[in-house]
Amino acid sequence: MKKPAVILLTAAILVSGAAVYAANTLDGDSLISKSYITNTFLPDVEKQVSQRIEEKTEDTYQSALTDLNQKHSTYLALAGGEQSYASSFTDLRFKKGDVVTLTAGSGGMLLAGSASLSYTGGAVVDVTAGQTVASGGSLSQRHRYLAGENTTASITITSDTAVLDVEGYYSTMLSTSVDYNALADALFEMGLFQGSGTAYGSGYDLEVPSTRIMGVVMFLRLIGEEQAALSSTAVNPFADTPAWCDRYVAYAFEKGYTNGVGENAAGQLLFAPDRQISANEYMTLILRALGYTDSGTAPDFTWDTAVSKSVSYGVLTSGEQAMLSQSSFLRAQVVYLSYFSLNASMKNGGVLLDRTVASSGLGRSEFERIMSGVKVPRL
Template sequence: MKGKIAVAVCAAGALLCASVALAVGGSAEDPLISKSYIDGEYTTQTLAKAEERIAQSHDALYQEAAAGLKTVYDTYAARVGGGTGTYHSAFTDLRVKEGDQIQVSAGSGFLLLAGSADLSCTGNKTIDLSSGWEKGTGALETGRRYLVSEDTVATLTVTSPTAVLSLEGYHTLTESSSTDYNALADALRTLGLFQGSGTGYGSGYDLEAAPTRIQGLILFLRLIGEEEAALASTAACPFTDVPDWCRPYVAYAYAQGYTKGMDEEGGIFGTNDTLTAGQYVTFLLRALGYRDSGEAPDFTWDTALERAVELGVLTPGEEAMLTSETFLRAQVVYLSYFALDAPCQDGSGTLLERLVSGGILDGAVASVVRSGVEVSRLP
């Protein structure tokens, strides 16, 4: 465009100069207008005016084109729900919790990556692009992409403790008052006490999955600030079912008395077995200094939940939740976060205070991070 303007300006200048020469009388020996005037001030002014008029014409064309594009955009926005709520031009992950409701506008898409959610629609229905069938109500299937049809609003209600959705287009989120496990995971990650499993969606937290025993053990060692010590440990591992990559963790935890495995005599740790709530609370109680062996144990592994309530590590509501719900990584995060406030057996303070005094955590940073978490414990 700049090249065309320059050519036009030069042509206009040449034409005007020629016009001036023809319009006035005189000859080369006796000019009425001096050549220096034409080459100087007159040419400069003429070129400036020509460039100004060309620019005005260009601006008019631009404004006309922009107005046309805006009309097209406004028409499209009206068709997909008026452009209300949050907009994503490409599929974007959203972590949500039980009871949250997400309204998705017409023309927008969504899919459930993890957890569970129910669908309801006002107007028409959604289209399951994986099968081509319409879907108006019912439980969503993970991994299936849905498109909200014209004149329709789809409402997704989360039915699992946590879930991960991927959304494209417009949506609005109405949050529930249920326990926000996602916020607890974010806080622990900021403090360096939680890393997730590395899954490629939902921040890699995998809160919707049931934890394995090795995952629970690593989460536990990270929580109490002993992961580096475990990785540097040269202790022998007495179990035969532990892969090389996690042998240092298991060997260290066994040497410290944090775990005895599923079958100590048979050499079975149960690496990939599902971790239970009682087993993880057993880890926590041992870390706090409570013993489950010897002449006068503080608790036994099969009564860990009840005893944890008596010791002030759990609340009655938390015990009820752990005994009535499927134990997921979400609950592991919950227990880990609030274990920071649990009292140590020797009366030296809480687990958080021990981590701060041991240089594992910065007290000021921990205070700031935790002050931003608005999650209450179950009473």
């Protein structure tokens, strides 16, 4: 816009100057030569015009910048912390008690877990349902929420973990709750945990229950024997397992890690792969890996006392036992037990990590490097 203005102003001055030049030439007494106008007068005028426009533009810019900075400072004060910006919906993982604050025009969509909504100012719109929502209610999964004008909306995570899509300006205030997400990240980096293929939240699916087959696969990875299972030629004795997990269950049965759930009317052995696994069932696998037995004439534990016996053996804390008794046993809890069991003492000496390293063939230093970066305290 600056260049056209310079041209117009210069043209106007040129016309005026030309008129003066013409008038004086007719009188035979030229006060201004053509070369002076071309080489001196016009360049100087253009320079002055450009300078004036620069000054006016700078004034306008500084005024707009000051206004934007004031608004930004207001948003920061309302949000209570430094803001981030997502140009399009971006999924992020959170834990219980985390608060995500959205400023006017920003949006959120809960993909997994649960969360509550509160706001001050105007309104929050459930774009999916086409209506405003009351402050203090719960978010509906896969509904897009938009903070209206002059509105500051806060989304508080109420489940152990959650996946939230955010768009626009937002800030976060993190809680001190158990960070299952960090534990999952560490296990993933160590190659001991994989996602379920879900397209959001790193595919972790920490918000859903774990099945018996998921538990066995996770367990075999944890003790470093997944590759041994996949290359196993053991016979699968179970009649109800899908083809993709055939090698896992055949190997686990041969090694005595799992016995199934009994027989059907036809006398076929069943595994119940899709049945939800319990904390006692998963801790049964962990205790077996640590060298404890639940069979014979003098067993160390039984499957239904695995959690309580784990406390006795120092594998679990009383706080972890309380957590397992008070909450649903989800993939988040499987991750928690798996991670902290790596440093659990074996019955005959050493820790489980020793077995994992020996079986997997991976370097211990790499495991320890990853674990040293995890700052999640035990319950």
